[in-house]
Amino acid sequence: MTGLLDVQSVSMAVGGATLVEAVSLQIGAGEMVAIVGPNGAGKSTLLRMLSGDLRPSHGAIRLKQRDLNAYGPRELAQHRAMLSQHVNVTFPFTVEEIVAMGAGESPRAAARGLVEAALDEVGLSQFRARQLPTLSGGEQQRAHFARVLVQLACGEAQHGPGLLLLDEPTSSLDLRHQIDLVETARRRAERGTAVIAILHDLNLAMRFADRILLLHRGQLAIDGDRAAAMQPETIRQIFEIDAVIAHTDQGVPFLLPQTMRPADKAT
Amino acid sequence: MLCLLAALAGTALIAFTVGAAGIPLSRLPAALGLWVDNTTSPLLARDQLVVWTIRIPRIAAAAMVGGMLAVSGAIMQGLFRNPLADPALVGVSSGGAFAAAAAIVFTDSHLGEGLRFIQHQLLPVAAFAGSLVTTILLYAIASRGERTSIAIFLLAGLAIAAIANAGIGLLVFVADDRQLRDITFWLLGSLSGTTWAKTTTLAPVLAIALVMCLSIARGLDVLVLGEAEAFHSGVDVERLKRISIVLVSAMTGVAVSICGVVGFVGIVVPHLLRLVIGPAHRLLLPASALLGAILLVGADTVARSIVAPAEMPIGILTAAIGAPFFLVMLLRQRGLVSL
Numbered sequence: 001m002t003g004l005l006d007v008q009s010v011s012m013a014v015g016g017a018t019l020v021e022a023v024s025l026q027i028g029a030g031e032m033v034a035i036v037g038p039n040g041a042g043k044s045t046l047l048r049m050l051s052g053d054l055r056p057s058h059g060a061i062r063l064k065q066r067d068l069n070a071y072g073p074r075e076l077a078q079h080r081a082m083l084s085q086h087v088n089v090t091f092p093f094t095v096e097e098i099v100a101m102g103a104g105e106s107p108r109a110a111a112r113g114l115v116e117a118a119l120d121e122v123g124l125s126q127f128r129a130r131q132l133p134t135l136s137g138g139e140q141q142r143a144h145f146a147r148v149l150v151q152l153a154c155g156e157a158q159h160g161p162g163l164l165l166l167d168e169p170t171s172s173l174d175l176r177h178q179i180d181l182v183e184t185a186r187r188r189a190e191r192g193t194a195v196i197a198i199l200h201d202l203n204l205a206m207r208f209a210d211r212i213l214l215l216h217r218g219q220l221a222i223d224g225d226r227a228a229a230m231q232p233e234t235i236r237q238i239f240e241i242d243a244v245i246a247h248t249d250q251g252v253p254f255l256l257p258q259t260m261r262p263a264d265k266a267t
Numbered sequence: 268m269l270c271l272l273a274a275l276a277g278t279a280l281i282a283f284t285v286g287a288a289g290i291p292l293s294r295l296p297a298a299l300g301l302w303v304d305n306t307t308s309p310l311l312a313r314d315q316l317v318v319w320t321i322r323i324p325r326i327a328a329a330a331m332v333g334g335m336l337a338v339s340g341a342i343m344q345g346l347f348r349n350p351l352a353d354p355a356l357v358g359v360s361s362g363g364a365f366a367a368a369a370a371i372v373f374t375d376s377h378l379g380e381g382l383r384f385i386q387h388q389l390l391p392v393a394a395f396a397g398s399l400v401t402t403i404l405l406y407a408i409a410s411r412g413e414r415t416s417i418a419i420f421l422l423a424g425l426a427i428a429a430i431a432n433a434g435i436g437l438l439v440f441v442a443d444d445r446q447l448r449d450i451t452f453w454l455l456g457s458l459s460g461t462t463w464a465k466t467t468t469l470a471p472v473l474a475i476a477l478v479m480c481l482s483i484a485r486g487l488d489v490l491v492l493g494e495a496e497a498f499h500s501g502v503d504v505e506r507l508k509r510i511s512i513v514l515v516s517a518m519t520g521v522a523v524s525i526c527g528v529v530g531f532v533g534i535v536v537p538h539l540l541r542l543v544i545g546p547a548h549r550l551l552l553p554a555s556a557l558l559g560a561i562l563l564v565g566a567d568t569v570a571r572s573i574v575a576p577a578e579m580p581i582g583i584l585t586a587a588i589g590a591p592f593f594l595v596m597l598l599r600q601r602g603l604v605s606l
Contacts (some may be wrong), residue, residue, distance in 0.1 A: 016310070051499060052498075053498060053499065054494055073300070073498055073501050073502060073503045073504070074501040074502075074503065075501075076501070077499065077500055077501025078501070081499065082499040084493070084495055084496050084499070085497050087492050087493060089491050089492065090348045090349065090350065090491060090543070091348075091350070091546035092541065092546055093488075093491060093545070093546055094545070097488075097545075097547065098492075099487050101488060101492070101500060102500065104500065105485070105502050115275050134311065142494075144492075147500075151500060151501075160486065224581075
């Protein structure tokens with residue numbers, strides 16, 4: 001496993017508040033990593049730093065052994081693709097046009113096949129000619145995911161395995177499409193892509209991620225496999241809930257929230 | 268595109284024949300010098316004079332100004348991700364007009380005496396600078412983070428227009444009679460008095476702007492996803508914004524320096540085109556140039572024939588058509604966009 005992404009003690013401070021504090025991690029090609037944590041833990045800020053969108057106040061990020069700031073926007077887009085949480089499209093672009101935006105300057109003929117494949121993969125082939133703003137929130141999110149897949153494929157065709165960043169990609173999807181999306185990301189990881197996804201659904205994270213990063217108050221509380229992250233005591237401390245952790249027949253842990261922690265119940 | 272080109276040629280042809288001095292279609296080829304007419308009638312001489320010194324520069328200016336305003340509108344809408352953006356509506360034209368009016372008063376005063384000989388060249392430059400400052404100001408106020416608030420955008424535009432108009436009011440107050448006539452011209456918007464000299468200042472600006480437009484077309488498409496997502500997709504967002512702002516300011520400023528404030532062309536044209544050819548800028552921007560040209564040549568023809576031999580300022584005409592159109596758009600959007 002080669003180190004695709006190398007994060008050295010990055011911090012992000014805005015005004016007097018420290019949103020992310022001294023986070024270090026290495027992620028290799030083919031790894032699928034879930035970032036979990038309560039609201040305001042700094043997950044999105046960390047992901048935006050990894051995407052090059054925000055510059056860390058301290059620390060350094062290297063993508064493929066090269067400083068992230070050394071990439072120009074176009075070059076960076078060939079090595080990492082990112083799906084933001086909310087994308088709001090005002091003009092009546094069709095689903096196909098939006099997905100094709102992922103191909104950038106690639107030749108149209110080459111892009112067409114990738115667009116077809118991505119539309120098919122997210123199950124939107126029949127909606128290709130529809131105007132994006134007329135679709136439901138979940139369908140729009142899948143269209144944007146298809147666009148990001150096209151971008152990733154274009155970059156990987158030229159430069160080998162890249163980095164795929166997903167900020168709460170399942171937030172407006174129904175259960176089936178949540179699993180479809182995460183499985184699609186998982187397949188990319190199996191082909192060498194490094195995938196980092198913010199997930200709120202801990203069960204989804206445990207089911208699909210190789211590694212779980214648990215963020216708490218801007219710090220990396222746990223970086224390990226699901227067994228390390230899914231301890232009842234850890235869940236109680238960080239998410240402030242009691243939870244039962246059980247296992248499926250295949251040995252995959254799952255979590256069932258119980259009640260608020262006793263201290264809260266008392267008040 | 269070919270349809271639009273044909274329509275532009277047709278509109279121009281009608282524009283040639285209509286006006287205070289009417290030239291029937293049958294006499295047009297001779298007047299243009301397309302074939303040699305051996306009968307040297309005084310009528311032909313008059314026709315030639317009218318066509319070459321008045322009609323051609325005026326039609327060319329109308330076409331170029333219309334094209335510039337429509338393309339400026341389309342770029343602004345792309346930049347602000349807002350179909351209601353228009354250079355005249357949000358004060359960019361007013362900023363240009365204020366700077367132009369200030370240039371008139373200044374070059375006429377004792378202080379600006381030394382610059383008087385380049386007054387004609389100074390006006391477009393001043394108008395460009397005025398438009399540039401307003402556009403940058405507007406962008407700084409209306410864009411915060413990921414979203415451009417439509418309400419803040421329109422209100423900031425109104426406020427900027429009000430400031431510019433207050434400045435123009437002050438200039439009107441201190442101006443003498445001759446300056447007043449010149450300034451009033453900016454306020455109403457008119458193509459009367461277009462000369463070859465003015466027309467030729469438009470051509471290079473439009474040509475350069477159109478070429479540059481094609482280089483930002485893809486970026487403007489992707490910008491519809493928002494600034495962060497456009498950056499993730501490989502667009503150099505800061506560069507795209509800078510080029511867009513300079514293009515909008517240059518085209519609006521130069522157009523304003525030729526014919527004053529002509530509103531709503533920038534809203535009506537791109538909106539109609541999006542309904543027909545879709546929102547992709549690679550096609551939308553050149554098509555806007557053509558439809559804008561058609562619209563303004565047509566509007567100018569109406570403006571100079573409706574109350575002939577007098578002329579109606581074209582700004583009044585475009586506002587009379589464009590403002591209700593804008594209201595209809597606003598009402599249709601109300602259900603979709605929270606204001």
